[in-house]
Amino acid sequence: MSDDHKPKAESTAPELHGILAEYDTPDQLISASKKVREAGFEKWDTYSPFPVHGIDAAMGIKMTILPWFTLVAGIIGLVSAITMQWWMNAYDYPWLISGKPIWSIPANVPIMFEMTVLFSAITTLVGMLMLNGLPHPSHPLDQVKRFARVTDDKFFLLVQAADAKFDEQDTRALIDGTHPVAVENVLEDRVTPSDIPAGLVYGLIIVTCAALVPVALAVKARHSKSDKPRIHAIQDMDSQPKYKAQRENTTFADGRADREALPGTVAVGHLNEDDHFFRGRAGGGWARTFPAQVELSEETMAQGKVRFGIYCTPCHGQAGLGDGMVHKRAEPMGGGWIQPTNVTQEYVRNQPVGELFNSITNGVRNMPAYGAQIPPAERWAIIMYMRALQRSQAGTLNDVPESERGSLK
Amino acid sequence: MAAASDFNSFQAPPKGDNMFAQITDNVTRIMEAPKPPRAWYIAFAIALSMLTMFLGSITWAAWTGIGVWGNMMPVAWAFPIVNFVFWIGIGHAGTLISAVLFLFRQNWRTSINRFAEAMTIFAVMCAGIFPGVHIGRPWLPYYMMPIPNQMGMWPQYRSPLEWDIFAVSTYATVSILFWYMGMIPDFATFRDRSTSTVKRLAYGLVAMGWRGSSRQWHRYERAYLILAALATPLVLSVHSVVSFDFATAQLPGWHATIFPPYFVAGAIFGGFAMVVVLAVPARQFFGLKRIITIRHLELMNKVMIATGLLVGYAYGMEFFISWYSGSMFEGYAFVNRLFGPYSWAYWTMIACNVIFPQLFWFKNVRTNVWATLIIGMIVNVGMWFERFVIICTTLTRDFLPSSWGYYVPTKFDFMTLGGSFGLFFTLFLLFCRYLPMVAMSEVKAFSPPGGHARGHLHHAHDDAAHAHH
Numbered sequence: 001m002s003d004d005h006k007p008k009a010e011s012t013a014p015e016l017h018g019i020l021a022e023y024d025t026p027d028q029l030i031s032a033s034k035k036v037r038e039a040g041f042e043k044w045d046t047y048s049p050f051p052v053h054g055i056d057a058a059m060g061i062k063m064t065i066l067p068w069f070t071l072v073a074g075i076i077g078l079v080s081a082i083t084m085q086w087w088m089n090a091y092d093y094p095w096l097i098s099g100k101p102i103w104s105i106p107a108n109v110p111i112m113f114e115m116t117v118l119f120s121a122i123t124t125l126v127g128m129l130m131l132n133g134l135p136h137p138s139h140p141l142d143q144v145k146r147f148a149r150v151t152d153d154k155f156f157l158l159v160q161a162a163d164a165k166f167d168e169q170d171t172r173a174l175i176d177g178t179h180p181v182a183v184e185n186v187l188e189d190r191v192t193p194s195d196i197p198a199g200l201v202y203g204l205i206i207v208t209c210a211a212l213v214p215v216a217l218a219v220k221a222r223h224s225k226s227d228k229p230r231i232h233a234i235q236d237m238d239s240q241p242k243y244k245a246q247r248e249n250t251t252f253a254d255g256r257a258d259r260e261a262l263p264g265t266v267a268v269g270h271l272n273e274d275d276h277f278f279r280g281r282a283g284g285g286w287a288r289t290f291p292a293q294v295e296l297s298e299e300t301m302a303q304g305k306v307r308f309g310i311y312c313t314p315c316h317g318q319a320g321l322g323d324g325m326v327h328k329r330a331e332p333m334g335g336g337w338i339q340p341t342n343v344t345q346e347y348v349r350n351q352p353v354g355e356l357f358n359s360i361t362n363g364v365r366n367m368p369a370y371g372a373q374i375p376p377a378e379r380w381a382i383i384m385y386m387r388a389l390q391r392s393q394a395g396t397l398n399d400v401p402e403s404e405r406g407s408l409k
Numbered sequence: 410m411a412a413a414s415d416f417n418s419f420q421a422p423p424k425g426d427n428m429f430a431q432i433t434d435n436v437t438r439i440m441e442a443p444k445p446p447r448a449w450y451i452a453f454a455i456a457l458s459m460l461t462m463f464l465g466s467i468t469w470a471a472w473t474g475i476g477v478w479g480n481m482m483p484v485a486w487a488f489p490i491v492n493f494v495f496w497i498g499i500g501h502a503g504t505l506i507s508a509v510l511f512l513f514r515q516n517w518r519t520s521i522n523r524f525a526e527a528m529t530i531f532a533v534m535c536a537g538i539f540p541g542v543h544i545g546r547p548w549l550p551y552y553m554m555p556i557p558n559q560m561g562m563w564p565q566y567r568s569p570l571e572w573d574i575f576a577v578s579t580y581a582t583v584s585i586l587f588w589y590m591g592m593i594p595d596f597a598t599f600r601d602r603s604t605s606t607v608k609r610l611a612y613g614l615v616a617m618g619w620r621g622s623s624r625q626w627h628r629y630e631r632a633y634l635i636l637a638a639l640a641t642p643l644v645l646s647v648h649s650v651v652s653f654d655f656a657t658a659q660l661p662g663w664h665a666t667i668f669p670p671y672f673v674a675g676a677i678f679g680g681f682a683m684v685v686v687l688a689v690p691a692r693q694f695f696g697l698k699r700i701i702t703i704r705h706l707e708l709m710n711k712v713m714i715a716t717g718l719l720v721g722y723a724y725g726m727e728f729f730i731s732w733y734s735g736s737m738f739e740g741y742a743f744v745n746r747l748f749g750p751y752s753w754a755y756w757t758m759i760a761c762n763v764i765f766p767q768l769f770w771f772k773n774v775r776t777n778v779w780a781t782l783i784i785g786m787i788v789n790v791g792m793w794f795e796r797f798v799i800i801c802t803t804l805t806r807d808f809l810p811s812s813w814g815y816y817v818p819t820k821f822d823f824m825t826l827g828g829s830f831g832l833f834f835t836l837f838l839l840f841c842r843y844l845p846m847v848a849m850s851e852v853k854a855f856s857p858p859g860g861h862a863r864g865h866l867h868h869a870h871d872d873a874a875h876a877h878h
Contacts, residue, residue: 136618
């Protein structure tokens with residue numbers, strides 16, 4: 001330190017920080033830099049409004065180590081991304097997605113890439129600021145009025161008094177030899193803590209104290225008990241004023257929230273008054289005719305055929321002969337299998353349509369009930385189709401039109 | 410009277426006895442002027458009211474639920490995702506100009522890179538809001554971050570939507586770092602030119618004590634180069650990852666390997682269109698015609714022809730692949746684009762993106778500011794429709810005809826879309842007024858050797874410049 005032997009006085013004459021030279025063009029700055037460098041100075045620098053091409057070589061600036069920072073940060077980012085994804089998705093909480101491998105690199109590449117770039121980029125900026133000593137709020141050069149144009153259009157060279165080779169007269173002569181526009185002595189920074197505006201200091205103190213309030217509240221909450229419910233800022237319908245199934249409800253004598261329907265309750269649209277249509281009964285017995293709601297048409301017949309195919313053929317077979325696929329598979333297995341009814345045999349043929357409707361609705365012998373699956377109109381359509389099947393199995397010559405009988409004889 | 414004199418003060422030749430000083434004066438007088446031009450106030454009032462509409466519509470959607478939008482199965486993605494992809498695409502041109510053209514030593518970029526980067530950041534901010542509100546409970550997006558929780562569960566890293574989180578947040582972070590670092594020397598210029606204490610303090614804080622030391626410039630330039638080298642693959646990765654949201658799904662019209670390059674080309678295309686839409690009024694009202702010249706606009710228009718043709722090629726290639734694949738679902742998806750219920754959107758897209766930009770083959774069109782501005786706006790409309798076509802035609806016609814539907818947006822969808830432009834332009838107008846709109850130090854470094862010749866900023870020889878003399 002050059003100022004070790006000098007008395008640290010609060011005198012009005014501050015020490016010399018260095019000598020500043022101003023130039024008009026980048027080329028003048030480069031040639032001046034070469035001279036200063038050749039003279040063997042070490043503590044000196046040049047200042048310019050933009051990076052001057054060729055100044056690095058003129059000043060002998062060595063390549064920065066910044067790229068190595070970036071490389072190391074990139075590797076850390078990559079390794080972090082691999083480790084994070086493996087640990088979270090394959091180890092700590094193994095997450096099986098569509099039977100794919102728990103750990104497969106290709107699906108994890110995008111995040112590896114992004115984290116490599118993120119770590120590298122942040123480190124590059126922070127590393128650049130750190131190596132450059134920024135932020136650097138105050139500098140002796142700030143006192144030099146002409147130096148403000150360094151960010152505009154002027155070029156400067158500063159040799160510091162702290163340099164071992166510095167000598168006020170000799171260095172001044174050297175700098176004068178580089179043909180500067182102006183030369184000026186730069187004095188040491190006179191900024192003291194008392195120069196900071198009081199408003200700024202108090203403002204900072206107030207902001208810092210205010211910033212500690214939430215932290216203090218959080219710490220207090222962690223170490224004390226409260227009878228009040230927690231603050232529920234976002235409701236998300238979390239609490240709903242209603243009784244859930246099978247919970248207690250003291251309003252009722254039996255203490256249950258579930259209530260039975262009142263006797264005789266009928267759901268809207270489910271009164272089903274028409275005995276003929278809904279139950280196949282008419283005149284105190286099984287209905288012998290189709291109800292008025294069922295239209296005797298080709299369309300109804302076609303619907304009946306489709307529904308018969310869906311619900312009946314598995315057991316009764318395509319023609320209703322009791323030889324469906326279920327029967328064909330079950331019979332060879334033995335075990336007391338009873339063949340499904342042949343719906344074309346005489347006693348079934350003679351049953352009223354109402355009785356057939358009842359058999360489909362509620363089941364008969366081994367046959368289960370289909371009332372819950374097939375709407376009433378479709379049950380009637382099935383019966384219409386069954387009647388056609390029965391007719392086909394018990395036909396006589398009289399059923400054939402007279403004109404066609406000749407071909408059958 | 411005041412507004413007229415303001416306007417003239419911005420148009421006056423820059424002061425200074427050398428080119429460096431003139432560049433400084435031309436850029437800093439926007440910040441130094443007591444008032445911006447009257448057009449700025451009008452634009453800011455419009456932008457601010459649109460921003461209010463934006464905040465109102467997303468608050469209403471969060472308060473009442475997303476039923477206020479037209480989103481309905483099978484089109485659950487709808488406007489919010491269309492707008493997300495649109496805005497994230499806009500951002501790409503900024504990074505391309507600042508990073509890719511830097512690596513290719515395209516020195517003309519120095520005039521436009523700063524506000525292209527600003528555009529990137531504001532566009533990414535607009536983009537980031539849409540997935541956040543689309544989830545319906547905008548207070549829960551942190552679920553997508555790897556934060557330890559009482560359920561012991563972690564994000565699913567094999568999902569492209571999770572890749573999106575990392576890609577977009579990395580992109581936003583790196584863009585902001587790059588933008589800020591580029592502005593440090595210009596903040597120092599603003600600090601040194603400011604006369605009011607408040608401005609000196611504010612610009613001084615963000616300039617962090619930059620004094621233009623050559624030893625600092627050395628590390629600064631190295632850092633800038635590294636960031637450009639990092640941002641280049643990043644910008645290509647971001648829209649590729651966004652395209653994976655579609656390409657890794659198995660829906661016809663989405664499941665295609667062409668998506669990543671096709672999305673990146675479209676993003677650059679739409680982004681350059683937005684740059685010219687912003688550049689033309691900015692240079693006009695703030696007197697930057699000597700720095701952002703007709704040549705810059707012409708070069709950007711040429712990039713738009715190139716990327717527009719790439720996008721047109723991708724549209725054609727999608728049809729070829731749908732035929733070549735032999736998949737009836739793919740074939741149907743593309744016939745449906747041409748003639749289906751959304752064919753009006755498809756043909757709008759083709760007209761805006763493929764047909765109108767061909768006018769830039771004529772030199773007198775691509776050197777005309779009005780033609781540039783209008784075609785830039787048309788391309789932006791077209792690129793929005795491209796995302797609409799991709800999302801809506803595919804989702805309304807998937808494999809099961811029983812789930813087909815037709816998506817109709819509501820007024821809240823339109824208010825949110827329009828409002829996002831309010832956010833974008835509000836930020837951009839504030840940027841124009843208070844931040845260095847042109848990278849002064851970079852323009853100075855690449856200007857003709859002004860040090861020797863004591864040159865002067867060439868007066869821009871274009872129609873607009875003459876109109877005010």
